[in-house]
Structures are given as C-alpha cells and as structure tokens.
Amino acid sequence: MSTANEVPFFFTRERTRLFGLFHDPVGAPSSIGFVLSHPFAEEKLWSHRVFVSLARALASRGHPVLRFDFTGAGDSDGSTAHASLETHIADLSSAVTALIGRRPELGRVGLIGLRFGASIAARVMEMAAEDAAPSVLRTAPLVLVDPVLDGAGYLQEVLRGNLSAQLATHGKVIETREVMTERIRAGGVVNVDGYEIGRSLLESVGVPDLVSLHPKAHDGPVLVVSIAQPGKPAKPHPALDSLAGAYAEGERREVLEHQFWREIKQFYGRASNLQALTLDWLGAHAA
C-alpha cells in the first residue's frame, strides 16, 4: 500500500512549462521537504527509477518530495540547445517554490542531486546562503552524489557520446571534439544521444570550477557521495574531500554502486546502497 499520494502536474518558470511529480506523504508530514535534481541528458533517463525509489522512500518517512524535469528534459518544455547554467539554476529554484506552493508549512527544503544535477543543487544552495533574504534552503540538508566539479571536462565527456555515435554510424570519427567545440562556439549545435549542446550551455557550464572548492556559505549539513564501482579498486577523491571540507558541516562518504546513470548491463530499479546511506544520513542530520 502506498504511503504517499503521487501527483503529476505542470508548473511554470517564467514562460517555460516544467513537469513535476509531487510525492505527498499520507499523515502528518515532516517539516523538511526535498527537491530532487536529476542529471543531464540521457543520464536522467537511466537513473530515473533510482530517483523514483528514493523519492518514495523519503515520502514514506513523511517528507514531501518534488521530482521535476529541467528545461529540455523529460516532459518539460524547451530544448537543451537553448539551456544554460542559468536556466538550470532558475528551474531548480522554481521547483523549490513549486514544492512550497504545495506544502506552504514546510520549514526547510533540502536538495538532493546526482552528477550535473548535484552541481546545480550546490549552486542553488550557495546562492540562497549568500542572499540576505530568508530562505527555506538555509540550514537545509544538501546531498551531492558524484557532483560534477569541472564543467569543462564534463562537457568534453558529454561530447564523447557524439564520437561514439560517429563510430557506430560511420565506422570512424569524422569530427573531433575540438572541431565540435568550435562549431558550438560559432553558434551551431552538436547532437549527443538526441540532446543538442549549444553555445549557451557550453559557455556557462564549460568552466573548470562549475562547483568551486572555496569555503561555502551554506550552513546546513552536506553529504558528498562518491561512487565506488563493484570489482574495481577504490580510488581517492581529493577534490570531493575538499568540497566536503569547504562546508561547515560537510562530510564525504562512499558507496558501492554500478554507474547506474549510464547504459550498463544491470537494471537499476533502485540504488540500494546509495539509498540506505542517504536515508541513514538524513535520519541523523535532517531531524
């Protein structure tokens, strides 16, 4: 039996229509809600059920939760060709407002993000912390799962998807990433798995310090999660350690999971280790 009502709806950010799914717990809700921030492009679809499972688990513990689709993703309007760091930040901020609209009594709204979605969550939290105006985000928990720190390197990784498509369809690479990058800078778009990368995204996200390691203003608890893959040796994560250390209440933890945001052999209905860690940590820090 479901312990939450799940309500799909559309909300708007300026004139852009965004899709949201509100997990409304049955009974007296917690005063802390959560907005989940999904990763970019096809990583969103591969990780979708992990987000659904986590949202249901949080709602079963009494937390109102909003999952939503960024501009150019899922059922939301727009195209990634016109998306940018700014549109992503505005989308997530609008989603927080939409959750408050559904549950005005919420005292705090935590953010949980994966990969690029984690980077956006970190940026939105920091903007709220630096803003003098009161915010439900201030002192709220923040969970960053494998956040993208180096935006420039990340976009090159994204463009690698186009190289794979070239190899599959032409048997060879006919356009290198350098040429693709120049084409985007000149105002063109590059298609990666059906998602178009345009200049606004390249210029705003393609920076080495998408999430900087400088001391952070956010003073709520922060969990930075690194993913170790089964059967592979554990790696140090000095940058993620530094990121956790940049927060007053930050810590890094590691879980064993396959890279469920990519196409892998496993079907990931839920990331059990990640979900258990997140729920345990929130149980200790979001009371």
Add this chain to the structure above:
Amino acid sequence: MPPEPRAITFRNAEGRQLFGTLHAPAVRRPDLPAIVLFSPGAKMRVGPGRLYIPLTEVLTDLGYVVLRFDVFGLGDSEGELEESLLVDVYSNIQVGRYVADGIAALTWLKREEGISRYIVGGLCGGALTGLLVAERELGIEAILSFGMPVTLDSDSAIPSKYLTRHDLAQLRRGYLAKLFNPEAWLRLLTFRSDLGTIFRSVVAGVTDRLRRSGGTGGAARTATLPPEQLANVNPLFPTAYFSFLGRGGRALMVFSEKDRMLGDWREKFVDLYPEQMRRFAPQITEHVVAGANHVLSERAWQQEMHEVARRWLGALPRP
C-alpha cells in the same frame, strides 16, 4: 495554439497507478483515432533522447490526440521490476509483459475521452507492445512502428551467434575502416578482438559476393541462414502481425539503416514469410532511414521519420 498537455494517471488491471501525459490538438478531429505511444525498453514515456517529444508535436499538429504513458515498474509508474539485468527487462517486454497496461490505456481513453479508435506504436519494445495489444484490441486500426524487434533478446555467452548478414556487413565495413589502424591490429594480434565474429563477417562477405555473381535472390539468402541464427526469433511476432493485418490493420514499419533491427526484420521475418508478405503488401509501408542509428538521435533522421509518418497517416483510409 494547442491546449496545454495534461498530466494524467490511471490504474492497470492489478490496481497499480500508471502515469502519462495527454496531448490534444488545437482543434479536435472526431474522424481521427487517438495515437498511443508505448515506452521503449527500460526508458520512460519520452523515449531515448526525448524522441517522442517532437513526434508528439507533429502528431498533434495533424489533429491527433496523443497519449504517452509509463508502464508499471518503469518511468514514474507504480510497481517494482524484479530483474537485475537489463536484458531480462527487454526479454519480458518482448513476450508481452505490458499488454495489459496497454489495454488499460485504451480503456482510459475510451472512458475519459470517449475515443474508441486507435493507432498504437513506438520505438523498439514500444512498437512490439503496441502490436501485441493490437492483436487483441479490435479498436486499433494501425501501427506506427520504429525499429520493431522480431527477435528475443538473449544474454547468450556468444552474443555474435544471432548476427544477420546485415549485421555482419556493418561489422565488416567497420573492420575495413580499421585496416590501417595500429591499435586495431594490436588488439587482433593479442587476441583481444572477437576473432569468431571477424571470421564470420569475412565468410559472409565472400558468400554474399558469390551469391550476387550467381544471380540468386532473397530465397537463396533464406536457404543459407543457419538454424542457430533463427533460434532467437520471437514466436509471438508472426502470429500477432499476421492476425492484425488479417483483420485489415495497417502498419508503418520504419527502420534505421545502422540498426540490427533492420537485418532481423528482413532476414528473420520478411524472408521467412514471402507468401504472407505478398498478400499483405498493400497494408504495409516500409521505410529505412539512411545512416540512422537505433534511437534516431539526429534531428535530420527524426525529421525524415516525421515526414514519412505524416504521409502515411494522411493516406490511411477514413471511416
């Protein structure tokens, strides 16, 4: 301006809540059936690379009501899948796991929107689910199929076992492109390449050349298919397909040139049923998108697919 899409929910036969979006045209056309797009594989109702989003716009512009929804255990819908491997998810879809959810979607359209005529379809597993529903639901008039699978996925220890001539030809072109690539030679000489597949692709190339020089046609191609190559044919497909066509159904079969589904379709289905294919030829429209991959990721491929669908829909008989 078309009306805003509606986020909807409905229950399947087991009481699980399924989620979808309903898209209506600016002006409703009572003479047109509704179109239901089924989720492909393990992806949700938008399709890989959001393939269904621009397609939905094209269809609503033509006046169709379009429903996209998530089957149980996938996308936003309720339910948990027990499989731990993706290939098992695909296999279960291919034997009709989601037929009941498809029927629930049509029931919802009839009850809530008063629509009782349908076109069903989608990409890959979505197209197959549509066909398996069409076998049972008489209100379905046509199938809009992209990359229809006619075989069962298998986690075989020898993944190259079921390769068609089309697949082997694609691989052979890839190998030829790497002839002057030192890394490829290093892989070959250190036994890291799939030598069996390389050998089979070369043999297939030689036999293809011999066959062409002998002037034989498709029948000879069928005769040369080793039985093991046909072992992964989905036994549900021919029955469903010919049953649907037998009651007057129409089918648009769009394939991508660089997709193994095309070789499977031709070598593991069309070639095996020449009489039935001749009989139903007026009801079947086949189109191959040149150069395209399975998920039609490039805009130009999608636009070609849209144009083909537009023409086909425009030529469908009206009641």
